[in-house]
Amino acid sequence: MAPPDNEVLWARDVHYAHGRSPALLGVSLGVRQGEILAVTGPRGSGKTTLLNCLSGQLVPDSGEVWFNSMPVHTLTPTSRERLRRDRFGWIGDSPQLVPELTAWENAALPLLLAGTGHRRARRTAMEWLDRLDVLECARKRPAALLQAHRQRIAIARALVHQPDVLFADEPTAPLHRADRAQVLRTLTTAGRSHSITVVLATHDAEVSTLADRTLTIVDGRESDPSNAAACSLSA
Numbered sequence: 001m002a003p004p005d006n007e008v009l010w011a012r013d014v015h016y017a018h019g020r021s022p023a024l025l026g027v028s029l030g031v032r033q034g035e036i037l038a039v040t041g042p043r044g045s046g047k048t049t050l051l052n053c054l055s056g057q058l059v060p061d062s063g064e065v066w067f068n069s070m071p072v073h074t075l076t077p078t079s080r081e082r083l084r085r086d087r088f089g090w091i092g093d094s095p096q097l098v099p100e101l102t103a104w105e106n107a108a109l110p111l112l113l114a115g116t117g118h119r120r121a122r123r124t125a126m127e128w129l130d131r132l133d134v135l136e137c138a139r140k141r142p143a144a145l146l147q148a149h150r151q152r153i154a155i156a157r158a159l160v161h162q163p164d165v166l167f168a169d170e171p172t173a174p175l176h177r178a179d180r181a182q183v184l185r186t187l188t189t190a191g192r193s194h195s196i197t198v199v200l201a202t203h204d205a206e207v208s209t210l211a212d213r214t215l216t217i218v219d220g221r222e223s224d225p226s227n228a229a230a231c232s233l234s235a
């Protein structure tokens with residue numbers, strides 16, 4: 001089945017089990033370009049597994065995942081890796097930075113890997129570090145930084161190449177309460193101003209207020225399949 005034209009990311013009846021432990025039991029969704037979708041639900045409901053399937057890190061046991069006209073679920077591992085590197089950004093719940101690189105080098109990594117010149121990559125990385133209020137950390141290595149600063153640098157790295165889709169899995173988990181609102185605002189503002197589609201998994205109901213729509217997952221299923229986040233299966 002072909003995905004609807006107006007949706008940048010589209011999934012239909014996705015099932016996934018971790019070994020014998022079922023995590024997704026038929027999730028469908030569609031996200032338009034520049035839209036911010038919050039995926040909420042209790043712990044263990046399947047949010048991380050869903051983001052992993054949507055971003056091509058996991059291949060669903062059954063069902064389909066499309067990015068534009070690309071069937072992510074049938075791509076080879078190499079093509080999925082390229083897709084993740086070139087078109088997607090990922091922020092997890094703990095920053096995974098390269099310890100040998102400085103903060104700005106970490107933030108610039110996607111650009112440097114894509115062949116952008118050193119000077120331009122540095123300038124763009126610095127701009128994102130500034131937006132995220134960690135410019136003063138630019139020359140430091142991760143070990144010398146607070147966890148909250150490291151997470152902001154990981155966020156800069158996820159946005160620096162202006163991905164089509166940003167997947168954020170509990171991105172504010174390592175931050176203090178005071179930091180959370182600002183980082184979330186920066187994320188959603190960046191998404192809106194650069195037309196980046198954002199899929200944001202959280203069990204913090206407050207985050208939903210910043211999103212355009214919310215999809216609630218309970219026990220691997222949409223809690224209300226008739227809600228607005230259900231994909232247009234009419235295609």
Ligand SMILES: Nc1ncnc2c1ncn2[C@@H]1O[C@H](COP(=O)(O)OP(=O)(O)OP(=O)(O)O)[C@@H](O)[C@H]1O
Pocket residue numbers: 018019021022023041042043044045046047048049050203
């Ligand atoms: N690597 C794994 N091996 C076995 N079971 C797993 C694995 N990862 C997740 N699960 C199980 O799959 C189900 C969904 O987990 P998932 O991490 O996707 O939920 P989640 O909603 O993201 O949870 P949380 O809010 O705690 O991050 C849970 O029952 C979990 O225990």
